[in-house]
Amino acid sequence: MSFLNSMQNRYTTKKYNPNKKINSETINELKEILNLSPSSINSQPWKFTLVSNQKTKEQLSKVSWLNAGKVIDCDTVVVFSRIDNISLFEKQIEEELPAGAVSYFKEFIKPQSEEQIKSWFGHQLYLSLGVFLSACAEMGIDATPMEGIEPDNYNTILELENYHTLVAVAIGYRDPEDNNQPSKRPKSRRNINQVVETI
Numbered sequence: 001m002s003f004l005n006s007m008q009n010r011y012t013t014k015k016y017n018p019n020k021k022i023n024s025e026t027i028n029e030l031k032e033i034l035n036l037s038p039s040s041i042n043s044q045p046w047k048f049t050l051v052s053n054q055k056t057k058e059q060l061s062k063v064s065w066l067n068a069g070k071v072i073d074c075d076t077v078v079v080f081s082r083i084d085n086i087s088l089f090e091k092q093i094e095e096e097l098p099a100g101a102v103s104y105f106k107e108f109i110k111p112q113s114e115e116q117i118k119s120w121f122g123h124q125l126y127l128s129l130g131v132f133l134s135a136c137a138e139m140g141i142d143a144t145p146m147e148g149i150e151p152d153n154y155n156t157i158l159e160l161e162n163y164h165t166l167v168a169v170a171i172g173y174r175d176p177e178d179n180n181q182p183s184k185r186p187k188s189r190r191n192i193n194q195v196v197e198t199i
Contacts, residue, residue, distance in 0.1 A: 003138060010137035011187065013144045013170070015178040016073040022141060022172060027052075027076065030171075033135045034078075037128035041101040045089055045121040046128060047163045049079040056157065060168075063153035067146045067170070074144070075172035079154060080129055081163040082121040086114065088162050089121070122166055129167060136171060144170040 027050065034048045051057055052075060061071040071077055083089045090110070093102050109120055129145065136143040146168045154165040174181055 003134075006137040007134075008187070009182060010133070010143070011180055011182055013074075013142040013172075013174050013178060014070070014180040015175040016070060016075075016142070016170065016172045017175045018073040018172075020075075020173040022075045026139065026141070029139070030078075030132070030135065030141075034128060034132060037131045039124040039127055040120075041093075041104050042097060043089075043093060043101070043105070043121075043124055045083040046125050047081045047083070047160070048128070049081065049158055049160070051077040051079065051158070059157045060149075060154060063150040063157070064146065064168075065148045065150075067144070067148050070144050070146070070170040071168075073172070073175075074170035076170075078132065078169045078171060079158060079165055080125050080167045080169070081155075081160055081165045082118065082125045083162060084118065084164040085162040086110075086117055118164075125166055129169070132169060136169075141171050142174045146170060 031048075031050070037044075037046075039045070051060065054072075057071050057074075057077055060077060061068040064071045083092075090105070093105060109117055112120075133143055133145060147166075149165070149168055151165040154160075154168065155163070158165075179185060
């Protein structure tokens with residue numbers, strides 16, 4: 001199947017089959033894919049937490065609003081967190097990145113406000129989210145990106161230090177009765193000519 005076909009067939013899964021599990025080899029591939037995600041100056045201001053423990057998923061479900069059922073029934077919840085400690089980030093890049101990358105951060109990013117810097121971290125994190133959702137589609141794994149969660153409570157439950165949750169993704173395999181899948185509810189997108197322009 002081509003990547004286009006994969007994207008045509010992917011959808012935001014609303015109902016998961018709790019009895020169908022993702023094998024460990026596939027989970028390890030997804031971890032590698034997350035680790036290979038692109039970011040500006042190779043900054044990697046992130047942490048990815050994969051939660052498959054049922055007790056922890058149940059805790060997360062209680063602070064996931066309308067996504068509670070997905071969190072409980074999916075195979076794994078992948079939590080995307082940006083670094084929340086600017087000093088720690090700067091130490092990290094000084095130890096790991098070339099001088100040019102560090103200079104870029106200090107000249108163009110660091111002079112901004114704390115809110116703007118953390119927003120820049122978040123932009124990098126969302127690049128990894130796009131890669132991850134695309135990888136899931138290509139690998140035949142169903143996924144649900146979820147901003148409808150309580151980030152502070154996710155931080156507490158997962159005991160995240162120096163990182164802040166922005167978004168989570170439920171992954172697993174769809175329930176055959178999920179009414180949101182393309183075979184039951186065709187995809188709806190704006191006309192391509194309204195959103196793509198060639199100059």
